[in-house]
Each structure stands twice: as structure tokens, then as C-alpha cells.
Amino acid sequence: MTRTFTTSRRVLQQLSHDPRSIAMIVLLPSILLALFKYIYDGQPAIFNRVGPQMLGLFPFIVMFLVTSVTMVRERTSGTLERLLTTPLKRGELIGGYAIAFGIAALVQALVSSGVAIWLLDLDVQTPWAIVLFAVVDAVLGTALGLLMSAFARTEFQAVQFMPLVVVPQILLCGLLAPRDSLPKVLNWISDALPLSYATDSFSELANSDVWSSTLGRNLGILVGCCVVAIALASLTLRRRTP
Amino acid sequence: MLNNAIEVADLKVIRGGKTVLPGLDLSVPTGSVTGLLGPSGSGKTTLIRCIAGIQIVAAGTVTVLGEPAGTARNRARVGYVTQASSVYPDLTVRQNLAYFSSLAGKDGGAITSTIADVGLTSRAGALTGNLSGGERIRVSLAAALLADPELYLLDEPTVGLDPVLRRDLWEMFRRLADDGKTLLVSSHVMDEASRCDRVLLMRDGQLIADATPDELRSQAGTDDLEEAFLVLAERDVTP
Numbered sequence: 030m031t032r033t034f035t036t037s038r039r040v041l042q043q044l045s046h047d048p049r050s051i052a053m054i055v056l057l058p059s060i061l062l063a064l065f066k067y068i069y070d071g072q073p074a075i076f077n078r079v080g081p082q083m084l085g086l087f088p089f090i091v092m093f094l095v096t097s098v099t100m101v102r103e104r105t106s107g108t109l110e111r112l113l114t115t116p117l118k119r120g121e122l123i124g125g126y127a128i129a130f131g132i133a134a135l136v137q138a139l140v141s142s143g144v145a146i147w148l149l150d151l152d153v154q155t156p157w158a159i160v161l162f163a164v165v166d167a168v169l170g171t172a173l174g175l176l177m178s179a180f181a182r183t184e185f186q187a188v189q190f191m192p193l194v195v196v197p198q199i200l201l202c203g204l205l206a207p208r209d210s211l212p213k214v215l216n217w218i219s220d221a222l223p224l225s226y227a228t229d230s231f232s233e234l235a236n237s238d239v240w241s242s243t244l245g246r247n248l249g250i251l252v253g254c255c256v257v258a259i260a261l262a263s264l265t266l267r268r269r270t271p
Numbered sequence: 272m273l274n275n276a277i278e279v280a281d282l283k284v285i286r287g288g289k290t291v292l293p294g295l296d297l298s299v300p301t302g303s304v305t306g307l308l309g310p311s312g313s314g315k316t317t318l319i320r321c322i323a324g325i326q327i328v329a330a331g332t333v334t335v336l337g338e339p340a341g342t343a344r345n346r347a348r349v350g351y352v353t354q355a356s357s358v359y360p361d362l363t364v365r366q367n368l369a370y371f372s373s374l375a376g377k378d379g380g381a382i383t384s385t386i387a388d389v390g391l392t393s394r395a396g397a398l399t400g401n402l403s404g405g406e407r408i409r410v411s412l413a414a415a416l417l418a419d420p421e422l423y424l425l426d427e428p429t430v431g432l433d434p435v436l437r438r439d440l441w442e443m444f445r446r447l448a449d450d451g452k453t454l455l456v457s458s459h460v461m462d463e464a465s466r467c468d469r470v471l472l473m474r475d476g477q478l479i480a481d482a483t484p485d486e487l488r489s490q491a492g493t494d495d496l497e498e499a500f501l502v503l504a505e506r507d508v509t510p
Binding site for chain 2: 039046112113115269
């Protein structure tokens with residue numbers, strides 16, 4: 030377990046030497062939210078309906094990118110190969126990454142939710158639930174980023190996984206059109222994509238002030254997807270390579 | 272104690288459809304500095320990767336410290352320093368070493384003295400990415416030293432270093448061997464062979480000599496090791 034935490038500390042130390050990335054992680058979602066609010070300046074109802082969904086979406090995208098690129102860098106720089114010759118276990122490495130970026134994701138979700146609720150006057154009744162789902166979304170981005178990094182040979186390829194993995198989820202998650210109104214096949218696909226459950230939850234949280242069983246189920250599905258993605262990611266690490 | 276830290280038998284490795292090691296047999300005695308010499312592309316790195324247990328092998332056995340290469344126990348007893356200095360450029364020297372030391376289960380008490388051993392005391396707080404190539408190699412080496420392994424696999428550790436530093440490092444390798452550690456050091460600089468107890472000479476994935484530096488000189492009939500290698504390499508060419 031110690032090796033997991035020293036790995037998290039190492040990843041956060043690396044991040045601490047990169048103030049620009051910290052600024053991007055912490056501030057970017059808030060800036061995009063502010064932009065979104067002022068685009069619909071005359072229609073606050075739209076911001077109140079879509080704002081919470083955005084709150085879940087931006088951390089997902091940002092953390093997916095940050096994680097997949099960082100992990101590809103580890104693979105291509107030779108440090109991964111070296112780590113695999115040490116007593117470090119594969120699960121400890123991936124777990125260390127997940128915890129480090131999970132912490133970054135928590136900070137990001139707290140800042141962006143705080144900005145949305147107090148500065149941008151987003152009208153929500155249960156801010157803690159909004160923050161909770163935003164964090165889980167960010168961790169989901171991290172988990173999928175860890176997994177997808179296995180399929181990228183270069184950082185350039187890793188960035189291009191964003192349109193492949195993230196954009197379809199955005200299109201089908203119910204943000205553009207309600208999921209019920211989608212053609213049957215698309216609705217099925219939408220049911221299979223984790224971001225749909227996040228967006229459903231944010232839509233519900235935008236209108237309601239009670240914690241429903243649907244929210245609990247959705248949270249379970251999202252956490253389950255994170256666990257599966259992280260487990261698959263550690264299976265993609267091979268000690269012996271050709 | 273085992274007589275041989277490394278025993279390789281009939282090792283065959285195929286990479287990208289090309290046979291890199293066609294069937295290698297060799298051994299490395301415990302407590303020695305063994306040089307692995309040969310031109311680039313002769314299979315040195317592939318052999319070291321096999322011993323580290325991270326290379327997929329087609330056939331043959333690699334026994335390291337009495338166990339198959341790459342077992343969990345061996346990962347704690349074997350230190351592998353890759354040719355590219357595989358340390359984190361976006362960490363300071365001290366942070367890098369603290370991480371690798373903790374992976375080896377050490378408390379980090381030896382970090383400061385190890386930084387001094389590789390001559391980087393004044394650079395301890397610098398970002399590793401801002402160091403020169405030679406300094407980065409030394410950070411990478413220090414990371415292996417901190418794990419205090421029984422067997423060191425050093426892939427071209429002295430490339431790009433100035434003569435003074437090279438001498439200092441070879442003296443350090445000697446001290447480690449005197450303490451009972453085993454070192455396998457690859458190089459393509461032939462005069463470094465003179466600092467080894469034994470020299471394994473490779474060409475095209477084959478072992479063309481396994482001898483002490485003096486034996487190499489007498490086999491080739493020359494005092495110059497650079498020339499000795501050329502003589503032995505050409506002699507062995509089969510039409």
C-alpha cells in the first residue's frame with residue numbers, strides 16, 4: 030500500500046512543477062462555465078438547466094486528457110519499463126495514479142462547483158450532491174484516460190482519443206437532446222455509456238432537492254465504471270514486452 | 272553463495288520478426304564486474320532486458336540469483352539502469368531518488384550520501400530535466416544504488432561522461448563488487464574492458480569471447496583492446 034501512496038505523491042510532485050497544468054485543471058472548467066452563463070445571459074433558465082450538466086462534463090474532459098497524456102508519457106519515456114523491474118505492483122502503479130488525479134479532480138470539482146453556485150448564481154438545492162457527482166465524473170475521466178493510454182503509442186494519439194471516447198458520450202448523454210427522444214439504437218448505446226448516467230443525475234439535481242434512489246443507482250453505476258476501467262488499465266500493463 | 276549470479280542457456284529472442292539472439296549461453300560470476308561489450312545492435316540491451324525479466328523470450332532459460340529472471344523476489348534484488356536515463360524530468364533530483372528509494376522499500380536515509388557519491392550534491396534541488404545528459408545518467412544510477420540490489424544491470428552507464436567522471440564511476444563499480452555485489456556493465460567503448468574482471472564480447476547476437484582482459488589481449492596478439500576486439504570480431508566472420 031505504501032508504494033501506492035508514494036506513487037501518488039510522486040505524480041502530484043510532478044504536477045506541482047507544472048503550474049500551467051495546475052491552472053488548467055483548477056480554473057478551466059470555471060472559465061468555461063462562466064462563458065456558458067454569459068452566452069445565455071438573457072435566459073437564466075437555460076443556465077440553470079444545463080449548467081449542472083456542464084459542471085459534470087468539463088472535469089470529465091479535462092481529467093481524461095491530463096491522465097491519458099501523462100500515462101502515455103510514462104510509457105514512452107522508459108520510466109514505466111524501469112518501474113516494472115522494481116517491486117512495484119501494477120495495481121499499485123495504476124492505483125497511485127488514480128488517487129493522485131482523484132485528488133486533483135476533487136480540488137477541481139470543489140472550485141468549479143463553488144464558482145458556479147456562488148459567483149455565477151447557479152440555482153441548485155443540493156450543492157453537496159453536485160460536487161459529489163462532479164468528482165465522480167472527474168475520476169471517471171481519469172479512469173478512462175488510464176485505460177485508453179494503453180492504446181496510444183504517442184501523446185499525439187492520446188489527444189486524438191478524446192474525440193473517439195469523449196465526444197460520442199457528450200452527443201448521446203442527453204445534453205443535446207433528451208435520451209428518450211433518441212432513435213432506439215442510439216438510446217441503447219446511450220444506456221451503455223457512463224456519462225449518460227452522470228448527465229441524468231445532474232438533470233435531476235437541477236430540478237429536485239431530494240436524494241432519490243435513481244441518484245443512488247446512477248452513482249453506483251459510475252463508481253462501478255471507474256473500478257472496471259482502472260482494473261482493465263492495470264491489466265494492460267505488461268511486464269514483459271517484445 | 273552462488274558461483275554464478277547469472278546463467279543464460281540457449282537463449283533465443285526474436286524481435287519484430289528478426290532473430291536478435293539466436294541461442295546464447297553465458298554466465299556471470301558473483302561478486303565481479305563483468306563487461307558486456309560489442310558494437311551497437313549486437314544484442315547487448317536485449318540480453319540485459321532478458322536478465323531483468325522484461326523481455327519476451329522465444330526459447331531458453333535465464334537464471335538470475337538462482338531463480339528465473341523477473342520473479343517478484345528478483346525484482347527487489349536486481350537493479351536495472353536503462354540506456355536512456357529513465358528518471359522523471361519534471362521532478363527534482365532529490366524527489367526522483369526519494370521515489371525510487373521508497374519503491375525499493377528503503378527509508379530514504381541514504382539519499383543525501385548517494386547524491387554525493389554520484390557527485391550531484393550541488394544539483395540536488397534542481398529539476399532533473401534541466402540537468403545535462405551526463406548528470407541525468409548519474410541520477411538514474413543513483414536511483415539504482417539506493418535500492419541496494421545484489422545484481423546491477425547497467426546499460427551503457429558511462430556514455431557521454433567525461434574521463435574523470437568515468438574513472439570515478441568505474442572505481443565505484445569496483446567498490447560495489449568488492450562488497451560482494453555483481454555488476455554487468457554494457458559498453459561499446461573497448462578501453463572500458465580493461466576495468467572489468469571478465470569481458471563478454473558480443474557480435475550479431477553471438478558471444479565471440481568470454482575472457483579476462485589479459486586473455487583477450489593474448490588471444491588477439493595485441494595490447495590494445497580496441498584492436499583486440501577488431502581482430503576477434505573479424506576472425507569470427509564465417510563466409
